[in-house]
Amino acid sequence: MKAAVWHGYKDIRIEDVPEPEVKPGHVKIKVAWAGICGTDRHEYVGPNFIPTKRPHRLTGRTAPLIMGHEFSGIITEVGEGVTGWKVDDRVTANGTLSCGECPMCLAGRDNICYKLGFLGVSTDGAFAEYVIVNQKRLFKIPDNVGLKEAVLCEPLACGKHALDLMNLDIRDKTVVVSGDGIIGISAAIACLQAGAKNLIVSGIGTSKKEFIEGLGARYVNVAEEDLVDVVSDITESAMAHIAFECVGVEASLHNVIKATRPGAAVMIMGVFEKPPVFPMNDFQEGEKVLYTSQAHLYEIGDCLELMSQGKYPYIHKMITGVVDLENIVEGGFEEMNRHPNDHIKMLVRIAGDEID
Ligand SMILES: [Zn+2]
Ligand SMILES: [Zn+2]
Numbered sequence: 110m111k112a113a114v115w116h117g118y119k120d121i122r123i124e125d126v127p128e129p130e131v132k133p134g135h136v137k138i139k140v141a142w143a144g145i146c147g148t149d150r151h152e153y154v155g156p157n158f159i160p161t162k163r164p165h166r167l168t169g170r171t172a173p174l175i176m177g178h179e180f181s182g183i184i185t186e187v188g189e190g191v192t193g194w195k196v197d198d199r200v201t202a203n204g205t206l207s208c209g210e211c212p213m214c215l216a217g218r219d220n221i222c223y224k225l226g227f228l229g230v231s232t233d234g235a236f237a238e239y240v241i242v243n244q245k246r247l248f249k250i251p252d253n254v255g256l257k258e259a260v261l262c263e264p265l266a267c268g269k270h271a272l273d274l275m276n277l278d279i280r281d282k283t284v285v286v287s288g289d290g291i292i293g294i295s296a297a298i299a300c301l302q303a304g305a306k307n308l309i310v311s312g313i314g315t316s317k318k319e320f321i322e323g324l325g326a327r328y329v330n331v332a333e334e335d336l337v338d339v340v341s342d343i344t345e346s347a348m349a350h351i352a353f354e355c356v357g358v359e360a361s362l363h364n365v366i367k368a369t370r371p372g373a374a375v376m377i378m379g380v381f382e383k384p385p386v387f388p389m390n391d392f393q394e395g396e397k398v399l400y401t402s403q404a405h406l407y408e409i410g411d412c413l414e415l416m417s418q419g420k421y422p423y424i425h426k427m428i429t430g431v432v433d434l435e436n437i438v439e440g441g442f443e444e445m446n447r448h449p450n451d452h453i454k455m456l457v458r459i460a461g462d463e464i465d
Contacts, residue, residue, distance in 0.1 A: 110125070110126060110127075110128045110237060110238035110239055111123060111124070111125060111126075111237065111238055111434055111435070112124060112125075112126045112175045112233075112236060112237035112238070112434075113175065113176055113177065113236035113237070113434060113437050113438075113457075114126065114173045114174065114175055114176075115152060115157075115159055115172055115173060115174060115175070115176050116172060116173045117161065117172065118153075118154070118155045118157065119153060119154065119155075121153060121176065121437065121438050121442065123434065123435055123437070123438075126175070126237070128238070128239050129233060129237075129239055129240065129241045130241070131186045131187070131188040131241060132188050132241060133188050133189040133190050133191075134188055134189070134190050134191060134243060134244055134245075135188045135191070135241050135242060135243050135244060136184045136186065136187050136188060136191060136194055136200075136241070136242055136244060136247065137184070137185050137186035137187075137188075137239055137240075137241055138180075138182040138183065138184055138185065138200060138202075138235075138239065138240050138241075138242055139182050139183050139184075139185045139238065139239055139460055139464065140177075140180050140181075140182040140235050140237060140238060140239065140240055140459040140460060141180075141181050141182045141183070141256040141257070141459060141460045141461055141463075141464050142180065142181050142182075142256055142257050142259075142260050142456050142457065142458060142459065142461060143177045143179060143180040143235045143236055143260065143456070143457040143459060144179035144180070144260045144261070144263065144264070144454055144455070144456055144457070145437070145441050145442070145445065145454075145455045145456075145457060146178065146179055146263075146264065146291070147290060147291065147292065147380070148178075148227075148230070148380070149176055149177070149178075149229070149442075150442065150445055150446070151380065151382075152176060152230065153442045153446075154446065156382065158227075158230050158231075159172050159174060159176075159230055159231075160172065160231070165226055165231040165232070166224045166226075167206055167207075167208055167222075167224040167225070167226040167231060168206065168226050168231045168232040170231060170232050170233075174229075174232065174233050174234070175229065175233040175234050175235075175236055175237045175240075176229045176230075176234050176236045177228070177229040177234035177235035177236035177237070177240075177457070178204030178227050178228040178229040178230065178234050178235060178263070179204070179235070179260050179263040179264065180201065180202070180234075180235035180240065180260060180459075181199070181200070181201045181250060181256040181257070181259040181260050182199075182200065182201075182235075182240070182256070182459075182460065182464070183197055183198065183199055183200070183256075183464055184196055184197065184198045184200060185239070187244075188244075191244045192244075193244070194244055194247060198249060199249065199250040199252075199256060199259075200242075200247045200248060200249060200250060201247075201248050201250055201259045201260065201262060201263065201409060201413070202228075202242045202246045202247050202248065202409075203246045203248070203263075203266075203404075203405065203406070203409055204227045204228035204229060204234070204235075204246070204263070205219055205220055205222075205225070205226075205227060205228075205246065205404055206222075206225070206226035206227060206228065206231055206232060206243075207219035207220075207222035207224070207225060207226075208222050208223065208224040211223035211224065217406070218406070219406065220270075220403050220404045220405060220406050221403055227404075228240070228242070235459075236434065236437060236457060236459075237434075237459070238459060238460070248262075248409045248410050248413055249413075250413060251413060251414070251416070251417035253417055254413060254416050254417050256464070257428070257456065257461075258416060258421075258424050258425070258428075259413065259416070260454075260456060261412075261416075261421075261424055261427055261428070261454060262409045262412035262413050262416060263405075263409060264291045264292065264295050264454065265295045265298060265299075265408075265412040265421070266295075266405035266408035266409045266411070266412050267292055267295050267296075267378065267402070267404065267405055267408075268292065268294075268295030268296040268297070268298060268299035268300075268378075269295070269299045269405070269408040269411060269412060270402055270404070270405035270406060270408045271296060271299070271353065271376050271378055271400075271402035272296065272299040272300060272303060272376075273408070274376075274400060274402050275351070275374050275376060275400050277351065277374060279300060279303050279304060279305050279350070279351060280303070280304035280305075280306070281304070281306045282305055282306060282307075282349075282350040282351060283305075283306065283307040283308075283309070283340070283343070283344050283347075283348075283349040283350050283351075284300045284305040284307070284308050284309070284349060284350065284351045284352070284353070285309045285310075285311070285336070285340055285349040285351070285352040285353070285365060285368045285369070286300070286308070286309070286310045286311070286326075286352070286353045286355060287311050287336065287352065287353065287354050287355060287356055287361040287364055287365045287368075288310075288311070288312060288353075288354070288355030288356040288361065288378075288379060289310055289311070289312025289313075289317045289321060289328075289450075290312075290355065290356075290453075291427075291453055291454055292355045292378050292379070293310060293312065293353065293355035293356070293378075294310075294317075294320075294321070294324075294427070294453060296353040296355055296376070296378060297310050297321065297324060297326055298324065298421070300351075300353075301324060301325055301326070302415070302420065305351075307327070307343055307344070307349075308324075308325065308326040308327070309326065309327045309329060309336070309339060309340055309343065309349070309368075310326045310327070310328055310329070311328075311329040311330075311331050311336045311361075311364070312328070312329075312330065312331065312450070313330065313331055313332050313450060314330065314332070314450040315330055316450055316451050317450070317453065318330065320423070320426055320427075320453070323423060323426075324423065327339070327343065331364075336364045336368055337364060337367045337368050340368040344370075347370055348368055348369055348370035348373070349368050349369045349370060349373060350369070350370065350373055350374070351369070351373060351374045351375075351376070352365035352366075352368055352369045352373065352374075352375050352376070353365070353375075353376045353378055354375065354376065354377045354378060354379050355378045355379050356379045357379030357380045357381045357382065358379070358381070358383075358385070359381075359383070359385035359386055361379065362377075362379075362385050362387070362388075363388055363391075366388055366391045366392055366397065367391060369395070369397060370395065371394075371395035371396060371397070372395060372396055372397065372398075373395065373397050373398070374397070374398045374400060375392075375397055375398070375399050375400065376400045376401070376402060377399065377400065377401045377402070378401075378402055426453075427453045427454050428453070428454050428456055429451065429452045429453045429454060429455065430444065430452055430454075430455040430456070431455075431456045431457075431458055432444070432455060432456070432457055432458065433457070433458050434457055434458065434459050437457055441455055441457060
């Protein structure tokens with residue numbers, strides 16, 4: 110079968126590899142669509158999480174391996190001991206790999222397993238014609254949800270998980286989201302659905318302004334406006350109750366802290382390539398609370414349900430590009446590097462419309 114195999118920094122090759130074999134407790138899925146995620150882009154341009162020297166602590170794998178963790182498809186084979194799933198089921202999955210034995214797994218928090226791994230990072234993933242997935246990670250796609258749209262539930266689940274983790278009532282609250290990439294957008298959507306009153310989303314450039322304003326948020330282009338000033342104006346100096354950092358750079362971190370009021374909650378979702386200077390005093394003076402969030406647990410299921418109910422009427426607008434697997438490097442990774450601000454979600458067509 111054809112697969113996009115990661116060999117190293119800026120070295121992803123389309124190769125013919127043997128079809129994977131189903132294992133006990135797992136299913137084999139024919140992949141229809143896959144999404145290129147921010148983490149995939151990091152793997153391409155570095156620094157990477159795909160193990161190159163020491164084998165992964167859970168899977169024992171090192172590069173080369175097949176990338177991709179956001180996908181949809183249909184089951185073509187079920188392994189021994191699989192219950193509740195059958196051939197032809199339309200599915201998507203949580204790409205988390207966990208040990209099932211550590212204190213976090215036992216507490217139901219597989220997303221922070223001591224030996225945490227991911228499909229497409231720690232073992233072969235979904236940028237391929239077939240992928241093998243543990244039955245406990247599967248989600249059934251409702252009949253009225255397209256295989257194409259269903260891929261978006263993985264990134265949407267990240268925002269929902271982060272919001273749920275804080276366990277705050279955000280109705281009528283002012284919320285700031287720094288970052289207009291897919292993670293910032295997923296946080297913004299989760300907040301709007303939970304009833305946030307004033308939602309302010311910042312980013313660079315204007316290509317996503319229309320989409321974000323269409324959601325019902327105020328868009329701040331940080332190249333032209335100061336986020337902290339805007340929040341101050343909107344709230345008559347009271348500032349925001351909650352803020353999400355979804356960029357992973359120091360200036361954005363400082364902005365979200367300055368944009369919040371005493372007692373506020375600040376959620377970190379960005380992946381920092383460089384460790385930021387942390388403005389401790391701004392934080393401590395207001396007894397602000399810092400939260401962090403990693404991937405998601407069951408929230409893909411919630412998002413599929415919401416999608417089925419028509420709660421994401423704008424979902425097709427989030428798909429800003431489609432590329433065939435053969436062209437994933439030039440038309441996918443390189444395109445996203447050239448125009449990082451133009452894309453929300455780039456999809457990879459594998460079996461695509463054939464099995465939709
Ligand atoms: Zn992802
Ligand atoms: Zn574990």
